[in-house]
Amino acid sequence: MVDVTPKEVTHRRAIARGKVFMQPDTTSLIARGSVTKGDVLAVARVAGIQAAKKAPDLIPLCHPLLVGSVFINFRIEDRYIEVEAQVETVDRTGVEMEALTACTVAALTIYDMCKSADRSMVIGDVTLWEKTGGRSGTYRRDPLADIDGGGLEGLGGLSGTDDDLGLGLDLDD
Numbered sequence: 001m002v003d004v005t006p007k008e009v010t011h012r013r014a015i016a017r018g019k020v021f022m023q024p025d026t027t028s029l030i031a032r033g034s035v036t037k038g039d040v041l042a043v044a045r046v047a048g049i050q051a052a053k054k055a056p057d058l059i060p061l062c063h064p065l066l067v068g069s070v071f072i073n074f075r076i077e078d079r080y081i082e083v084e085a086q087v088e089t090v091d092r093t094g095v096e097m098e099a100l101t102a103c104t105v106a107a108l109t110i111y112d113m114c115k116s117a118d119r120s121m122v123i124g125d126v127t128l129w130e131k132t133g134g135r136s137g138t139y140r141r142d143p144l145a146d147i148d149g150g151g152l153e154g155l156g157g158l159s160g161t162d163d164d165l166g167l168g169l170d171l172d173d
Contacts, residue, residue, distance in 0.1 A: 007092040012133030014099035018126035026118040048072040048106030055101040
């Protein structure tokens with residue numbers, strides 16, 4: 001574990017975003033509040049907040065810190081729901097892992113609550129969008145850095161031996 005005791009205590013913030021890709025009928029169910037398990041976005045928001053506080057329990061060598069605030073917001077589009085997690089603290093280390101964990105668990109909760117309506121959902125594009133504070137200063141992701149500017153929806157099918165990501169992968173293994 002990295003020794004953070006000599007670091008300066010500063011205000012730190014991280015923003016992570018991810019998407020849950022789904023059928024348009026599923027986004028419509030969520031928007032109308034018609035999912036049988038309940039209010040999907042309210043439950044996903046609480047799950048994300050809880051997850052941010054549990055990041056050091058889930059990720060080896062992740063420093064425990066006092067989470068000052070967590071905000072989980074959603075943007076509903078026709079074929080996906082975007083999850084945004086913002087975490088803030090005043091501490092010696094950043095909250096990137098807390099924001100990424102919050103975003104991912106909120107997305108997993110959406111999947112869990114909607115899987116009876118749509119088994120084809122895909123969770124993706126989980127990315128650190130911004131971090132502030134600390135010695136390294138501010139980082140903001142270039143919005144044009146996405147693959148074809150479109151994330152997973154621009155990748156085509158993820159099956160067979162297609163190497164849609166250019167990573168030299170055989171996806172049948």
